[in-house]
Amino acid sequence: DVKVTQSSRYLVKRTGEKVFLECVQDMDHENMFWYRQDPGLGLRLIYFSYDVKMKEKGDIPEGYSVSREKKERFSLILESASTNQTSMYLCASSSRNEQYFGPGTRLTVT
């Protein structure tokens, strides 16, 4: 079974802090994705990566950056957290069509 893990289930950070969200997959998938999910807005793609050291902007990349130094790990970075980044963050990986999701990180920025 594919396993996608995220570093934290719940996280509380202060405005202005630098925040790292880590995602690890164990199936040697090429593609990895970061989404945020907000009520009434569904899932919105922040960034994705096709390969190590490669990254592509999604629909809402502003205020975020990513890092993919190893194939199994895809990190989402909030350079300076703001209250409007309070959300559920979901990581996913895929090799072909279907995506496998981690359990999500609920981030609260105060």
Added chain:
Amino acid sequence: SQQGEEDPQALSIQEGENATMNCSYKTSINNLQWYRQNSGRGLVHLILIRSNEREKHSGRLRVTLDTSKKSSSLLITASRAADTASYFCATETWGDDKIIFGKGTRLHILP
């Protein structure tokens, strides 16, 4: 960019009844997928239907695809309490490795 749009936004039915959710999309697709999300959790892939397929079954799930109407439906037969969740359709277009999710249908199965 929103591609799929589910209908209805929320649905409550009695246990044992069938639940039908619909998805409409805008552009030509390679495939359409349905996912389930239990409250506060990640999404789980349920079923994928390719653009050249019209119907697909998996257990109690039946998915149809009408590319002329750019729409799909997900039918869950003989619903159970454990089917209470949000259901999302997602579309993949040709030559694109990313998929675009709709906003989801919240399904509540009443005991």
